Amino acid sequence: MIRAYRPADLDALYDICLDTGNGGQGVRHLFDDPRLLGHAHIGPYVAFEPDLAFVAEDDDGVCGYAVAASDSEAFEDRCDRDWWPDLRFRYPLTPNANRVVQQIHHPVRVDPMLVRDYPAQMHANLLSRAKGRGFGGALVRTVLERLEKGVHVHVRHHNTHAIGFWEHMGFRVIDSADELVLGLRL
Template identity: 45%
Template sequence: MREFRAGDTAEAYAVCLRTGDSGEDASALHTDPDLLGHVYVGAYLALAPSLAFVCVDDTGVAGYVVGASDTRAFEQACERDWWPGLRRRYPPHSFPAHTPDGRVLRLIHEPPEADADVVERYPAHLHINLMPRLQGLGMGRRLLETLFDALRAAGAPAIHLGVSAVNHRAIGFYHRMGFTEVRRHTTSLILARPL
């Protein structure tokens, strides 16, 4: 495990895609292999690289964790410095709205804001993805603990994350890591914990 390096971006995007269907491979669902990475990992690597860590094995990057110590500030930075370029690259009707790519495209053009009451209590947030070959070996725990240390050093008091309501394996892992459910949406849960 190590800090993110600029040369890791393509491999981190690949991990995002290969774990992007509630922990399963989403490659067959997306015609643009970079789209998920642009939404769920790219901005963190570009705008908050000091809060990005990767797991590397013999084949390269096999997992990562990325985060932001201040969710509102990060959302503003994305609106200023990340989304405009992607909006030019992917105009609103680049993909049919009912397809997986179309649903991700909507996140680029209409990025959701984190719930105000959640951000007030748990201002930091994270995304983590780990290839199945490294799951169950303690690497997810190490990634999170490393990020937690970095967030504490940045002054963040608490953290939240979103997870698919059907990703039971991930939900169990987050519970073991001290997260509890603070919000339930139709298809996702918001989990949080103090740092």
């Protein structure tokens, strides 16, 4: 079943983020604080745009999610103002800081040229048990129905399964620098 995100789902979404954080593979073993990755990649979406957050739920509980920001530049501005400062205090930037802490302190800004046609951004992840059951497509379509102009996603080059999924959903590669950026005009 696909349904709207509820605040009680937050821990499950953070866990899914950890258990799918490397191209569908878990990264739990890489983090001393299991909430760090979720704070960076889930928290601001459900805090600032909960109407664009949906979950997949099966008999065992929440097994996937899709979250989005309708205006990437405004979302990044709000994160700079209202989300990152607390996390920067909680996770200081040290010489050995991991990639996520570095991103919290120095977030990458969206390319202004990209957002002309693809202003929204989206993330979606499914646990292994949910794959191949139609949850991913249903989640993405549910979010797309609420967006207006265009949307983009970032995918690592080695994540061929995700690339295939997004292309199946109609997204096309629009940039291939550090990560692939796939976009869909609505």
